[in-house]
Amino acid sequence: MELTAIYRCVAALDVHQSKLTVCILYENESGEIITELKEFGGFKRDRRAMADWVESFQPELVVMESTGIYWKSPYAALEKQGLTIWVVNARHVKQVPGRKTDFADAQWLAILARNGLLRGGFVPPAVFRELRLIARQMQKLTGILSGEKNRLHKILSDGGIRLGVVVSDIHGKSAKAMIKGLLAGESPEQVLKYASNRLKASEEELLDALAGDLSPAHQFVLTELMAHIDELEARIETFRQALLQGLAPYQAILRSLQTIPGLDEAGAALLLVEIGDDMSAFGTPERLASWAGVCPGNNESAGKKKTGKTRKGNPYVRRILCEASNAASRTQCRLQDMFKGLLIRRGRKRAIFALAHKILKIVFLLIERGDYYRDATVDYEKLSVQRNAPRWIKTLKKYGYIAA
Numbered sequence: 001m002e003l004t005a006i007y008r009c010v011a012a013l014d015v016h017q018s019k020l021t022v023c024i025l026y027e028n029e030s031g032e033i034i035t036e037l038k039e040f041g042g043f044k045r046d047r048r049a050m051a052d053w054v055e056s057f058q059p060e061l062v063v064m065e066s067t068g069i070y071w072k073s074p075y076a077a078l079e080k081q082g083l084t085i086w087v088v089n090a091r092h093v094k095q096v097p098g099r100k101t102d103f104a105d106a107q108w109l110a111i112l113a114r115n116g117l118l119r120g121g122f123v124p125p126a127v128f129r130e131l132r133l134i135a136r137q138m139q140k141l142t143g144i145l146s147g148e149k150n151r152l153h154k155i156l157s158d159g160g161i162r163l164g165v166v167v168s169d170i171h172g173k174s175a176k177a178m179i180k181g182l183l184a185g186e187s188p189e190q191v192l193k194y195a196s197n198r199l200k201a202s203e204e205e206l207l208d209a210l211a212g213d214l215s216p217a218h219q220f221v222l223t224e225l226m227a228h229i230d231e232l233e234a235r236i237e238t239f240r241q242a243l244l245q246g247l248a249p250y251q252a253i254l255r256s257l258q259t260i261p262g263l264d265e266a267g268a269a270l271l272l273v274e275i276g277d278d279m280s281a282f283g284t285p286e287r288l289a290s291w292a293g294v295c296p297g298n299n300e301s302a303g304k305k306k307t308g309k310t311r312k313g314n315p316y317v318r319r320i321l322c323e324a325s326n327a328a329s330r331t332q333c334r335l336q337d338m339f340k341g342l343l344i345r346r347g348r349k350r351a352i353f354a355l356a357h358k359i360l361k362i363v364f365l366l367i368e369r370g371d372y373y374r375d376a377t378v379d380y381e382k383l384s385v386q387r388n389a390p391r392w393i394k395t396l397k398k399y400g401y402i403a404a
Contacts, residue, residue: 006116011054012109013064015071018042020050023106024057025114035107044073051077059083063113065090066121075123086113086120093118122291124276131246131273136316138239139270145232152225159222160212166201167209174199176226178210183223243269253277256366259373260359261335262328267320271363274317279368285361292317294357321356328355334377335359 009026024036036057040050051074054062062078062085064071071087078085093112112118124132149171153164156179167175174196181191188210195206214222247254247269257268275288282288289295293313329339335355342351362373396402 005114007060007114009057009059010110010114011057011059011062012106012113013050013062013071013074014106014109015064015067015074016042017070020046020074021106022050022054023110024054024059025107025110026057026059035110037107042070047074047077050074051081054078055081055083061086061113063088063109063118063120065093065109072129076126079126085123086118087123088118089121122276122281124273125278127246128273128276131243134239134243134246135270135273138236138243139316139319141232141236141239145229145236148225148229148232152222152229155218155221155225156212159214159218161214162209162212165209166205167199171229178206179222180226182210182212182214183219183226240266240269243273247272250277252370253367256370256372257363260324260328260362260366261331261333261373261375262324262326262359267324271317271320274314274320275363275367277367279364282364285364288364289357289360292321292360294318294321294353294360317360318356321360322352324359325352325355328359332378332383333375335375337377 005027009024012023012025014021014023019042020040022038022040024034026034026036028034038053040046040053055078062083064074064085064087066087066089075085075087088109093109109118123129153170156163156170161179161182163175163178164170169175170179174194177194178191181194182188188207191210192203192206195203199206201209244265250272253272254265254268257263257271258265263271275282275292279288282291286295290311291313293311293315294317325335325339328335329352330336335358338358339351339355342354346354365371366373393402
């Protein structure tokens, strides 16, 4: 089958850590197909020379495979030249036979691109690509923090401290103060002064939970863990502030996304830097869900539909959406009703994943329309009164508007 060319001139890059292989494929005035191949190094001056050389041919399209993180710097160099660049999924071309050299890889990419057989992936604008660095490092630190908190709980249990049995959160203000008191040499009776009045546990229960047998090794490890946790929390807050500052021009979108049950300010910010603010890049909510990897595959044969596996997609978006789904499943809203219905039929894991799919489709529509989320099952006025009435009454009593 003869292929019909769509583009007159295309460029293709085979990207490695230490070198760039570039192929220019174009049709001259006599209708002859000309192939130009050239290799460049991987340093900044080499990338700049590569971008100038590619730009001299005025290609209609430049394509490259998404090879780890190495495609980003050549992409940025070409982007400065004002060229149209596609980053394509390596899975779309990896099954092609005969690709034994880097020159063949680049040339084959150019042939596929010139004949319209490739599809560009989503690459967010430069501002979001830069903020992704902050957001993803912040998520990495959050994962480390979670691991350290779990380790702290295990060391406390190993030393006979059962504070987690009587306190809902051992990393809350009261619990942390009591642990630090024990590590400072105070007795269980002395550290009770740090307990908040809002704790449901009685003094007797707290004394039993705090009565452990911490060895010097326990005390050393716990002290270091507590210091590391405090440091991680401070660093995460620094990253969060930097991320929110970078997203200052997009406050309207952030406020809109926070109206979705399960999404707080940090979750909305992390999601926004991954998917961007231009939903036309995806076209439909279904395509966005497919790119993120939160929709089931299509497996149909002879009129019978089977449950297909989900694609890998964007792991950062999936993680954020699953966390939001878990939170929404515990919040009084329509999404909770949907979760309960799926929980019976499909199990918790699939119900959470289906909820993540639903939340992402809502996100698409809110960003596209510039709107906010309205839940049909929630009386927001009544909910506001329930949450704020005690504080309002206390303030009215304080200033004498109602009798104490």
